[in-house]
Amino acid sequence: MRTRERAERLLAAVTAALPGGPHADAARAASERVVRVAQAPVSVALLAEGDDDHVVSHHLWPPLLGGGAPALTPRRSTLGYVTAVRLRAVARERAAVRAVSVSFLDRAGIARCRSRLLDRLGDGPASAADWPQALAQARRLWPAADARCRAGLTELVALHRAEVFAEHLLGVEGVPARLDAVHQATMPFHVGGAAGGVAPFPDATAPGPYEPGTELTESVLHRVFPVVRRVTVEVDVPHDRWPLADEPLDLIDLPVLAPHLRTGRADLLIEDELGAASAAVLLPGARGDAERAVRGYPQLTVLTGPGSAALRAGAPVPADDLRAALLGAGRDAGRAARATRAHAAHLDLRRVLRATVAALDEEPPAAPPPPPAAQERLRDLVGRIGTELTALIDDVGRGVAGPEARLDGGMTPRDAVTQRVVARVHAWPQWSVLFAAVAEQHVQPGDGFDREDPPARPDVFEATFRATLRELPSVVGEVVDATVAAWRQRRSPRLGPLKAVLLDDVEPARERGDGDGRDAALTTLRRAVQLDWLTHAGPADGAPPADADAARQAFPLAPDRPLPWHDPHGPGWHQATVMRVRRELVEAVRRLAVEGLAVEQARRVDAIRHALRELRAALPRTDAEIRALAGVDPGVEPDPPQVLARRVEALLEEDDLSSRAEEDNRMSRTAEEGR
Numbered sequence: 001m002r003t004r005e006r007a008e009r010l011l012a013a014v015t016a017a018l019p020g021g022p023h024a025d026a027a028r029a030a031s032e033r034v035v036r037v038a039q040a041p042v043s044v045a046l047l048a049e050g051d052d053d054h055v056v057s058h059h060l061w062p063p064l065l066g067g068g069a070p071a072l073t074p075r076r077s078t079l080g081y082v083t084a085v086r087l088r089a090v091a092r093e094r095a096a097v098r099a100v101s102v103s104f105l106d107r108a109g110i111a112r113c114r115s116r117l118l119d120r121l122g123d124g125p126a127s128a129a130d131w132p133q134a135l136a137q138a139r140r141l142w143p144a145a146d147a148r149c150r151a152g153l154t155e156l157v158a159l160h161r162a163e164v165f166a167e168h169l170l171g172v173e174g175v176p177a178r179l180d181a182v183h184q185a186t187m188p189f190h191v192g193g194a195a196g197g198v199a200p201f202p203d204a205t206a207p208g209p210y211e212p213g214t215e216l217t218e219s220v221l222h223r224v225f226p227v228v229r230r231v232t233v234e235v236d237v238p239h240d241r242w243p244l245a246d247e248p249l250d251l252i253d254l255p256v257l258a259p260h261l262r263t264g265r266a267d268l269l270i271e272d273e274l275g276a277a278s279a280a281v282l283l284p285g286a287r288g289d290a291e292r293a294v295r296g297y298p299q300l301t302v303l304t305g306p307g308s309a310a311l312r313a314g315a316p317v318p319a320d321d322l323r324a325a326l327l328g329a330g331r332d333a334g335r336a337a338r339a340t341r342a343h344a345a346h347l348d349l350r351r352v353l354r355a356t357v358a359a360l361d362e363e364p365p366a367a368p369p370p371p372p373a374a375q376e377r378l379r380d381l382v383g384r385i386g387t388e389l390t391a392l393i394d395d396v397g398r399g400v401a402g403p404e405a406r407l408d409g410g411m412t413p414r415d416a417v418t419q420r421v422v423a424r425v426h427a428w429p430q431w432s433v434l435f436a437a438v439a440e441q442h443v444q445p446g447d448g449f450d451r452e453d454p455p456a457r458p459d460v461f462e463a464t465f466r467a468t469l470r471e472l473p474s475v476v477g478e479v480v481d482a483t484v485a486a487w488r489q490r491r492s493p494r495l496g497p498l499k500a501v502l503l504d505d506v507e508p509a510r511e512r513g514d515g516d517g518r519d520a521a522l523t524t525l526r527r528a529v530q531l532d533w534l535t536h537a538g539p540a541d542g543a544p545p546a547d548a549d550a551a552r553q554a555f556p557l558a559p560d561r562p563l564p565w566h567d568p569h570g571p572g573w574h575q576a577t578v579m580r581v582r583r584e585l586v587e588a589v590r591r592l593a594v595e596g597l598a599v600e601q602a603r604r605v606d607a608i609r610h611a612l613r614e615l616r617a618a619l620p621r622t623d624a625e626i627r628a629l630a631g632v633d634p635g636v637e638p639d640p641p642q643v644l645a646r647r648v649e650a651l652l653e654e655d656d657l658s659s660r661a662e663e664d665n666r667m668s669r670t671a672e673e674g675r
Helices: 002-017 023-040 061-065 108-120 131-141 147-165 179-185 218-227 262-276 288-295 318-361 373-399 415-425 427-437 456-512 516-528 532-536 548-554 575-617 623-629 641-674
Strands: 043-047 084-090 096-104 226-236 249-253 279-283 303-304
Touching: 002 023, 002 179, 002 318, 002 641, 023 061, 023 318, 023 427, 043 262, 043 318, 096 179, 096 516, 108 131, 108 147, 108 262, 131 147, 147 218, 147 262, 179 218, 179 532, 218 226, 218 288, 218 318, 249 318, 262 288, 262 427, 279 288, 279 318, 303 318, 318 641, 415 456, 415 575, 456 516, 456 532, 516 575, 516 623, 532 575
Parallel strands: 043 249, 043 279, 084 226, 279 303
Antiparallel strands: 084 249, 096 226
């Protein structure tokens, strides 16, 4: 506990003394290792030796944990995995499973298992083999292999197939699972089980890995079990039976030691766990393979468990002595081993800090420390954003008002305005009246040609004409908005990678501090990587509507002459005259709309260019601004490396004083107890 507290204090002091960079990262990693080792639970390995394929510890849990305790390991042995039973004392009467999780081998662990399996087959330098070589070697061995060799080859192929299925799980710790699913998914190991004639080699068209986050159901576990490293079962036990206080105890149940069940993969897991354990219980007794297994680990405190006969199915197991040994010698050995490992990790932390002092002293005094990688990535991001803004400024004229201007469907803005104008003029109510008055292709006017049904005077059309001209600014504005939106959509994919970098590198900087300068810079960068605000850049009301004089001059019909179909002596009574008049009115409105479109396009291009230039000018460019975004105080120059070295030396001296004070206190307490 004291070692952990010293490491935590040293970590906080080093973090404050070093501004960041590789030295601070190395010190932080070493400090975190001390804390992790110092607070690791005490663990005792259960090493079973048996002559059949039944898991010996399966019969041990109920008598050891108390009446009604669940069976924590399956009844039959498997290809080999480790069950870590983590006991936590609570105020209850019976033991109960609280949680189950699965941890997986990483790729390095799988490579070690593959090499061990090939070594056991005794066919060449297995340690250098990759999977293609290993599978090719297995195919060569299969035809002439005996049952034991085929069992090893079957496990080798199963390991490869499981690695493919569990690609997104490799190296992952603590994936939740159900205990019944774990037990049902275990795969009984039978020597020669694949000797029926069908080679177990994977099909080249086998499915790929499970998706990330796949639930560990029975079927999933069955496929990935060869790469399972450990199953952790957290168990609440009555504190009057297991007085553990707040310190959990891990009972590490290892694969069975039996000659016909042992595989290279299981042996490797046993070796790793014994190397990390502080004590071991030999089940059912100290003999043969179990003795040889623990002999290679002199740090282990060996505890003898119940005899072989006591662990047979249905026989009573005297677990009180074993529980007393676990809580006594086993826990004492675990605490001592944990203290030793924590002390070694603390010494390693001090070596890292001394190496940091030496490295800082060797740096040129006048040379500032290299900028953090995050700061350089930010500088590169700002440069790339500036380049894209320049390209947008250059391209906006072509994309909004030039030959490349298109709406989303590929229509030009001119065609889009024309389409909207034609639709509006054709929707005038006068046309429905006129076409309703057509009979046999001729307009039939009213009696005396003096009533307005159909319309007789041009001023009826002129009023509607003026109303349509008042709508033109909104029509033109909609078309230009759509043109800008289409141009923005074409340009946005270029900004996608920049937006991703912004989310990964810049946004997290906001969590490391605050300030108006940083908030403004973040706002600028966010606007620079998303262009939706450009659609409405500039005044939203668009071009002003045509005034009365302009509307009067643009109206194509003579105001003092009756409409052609009201002249009894003229040829205008044919319906073709109505079509001609409508075309003239459409063309008059269209001409004004196209002129307004050109004006609005030019105005919008100028507004967008102005906004983009202002945005480009507001990008953070100075070292102070970049450092602020990277989480470094822009107003403080970094200290010389020699100053940082002296700070770390002072921290080491303080740690020495603390260590000597603790040792003096310990000796004083020992002397008082001796008196």
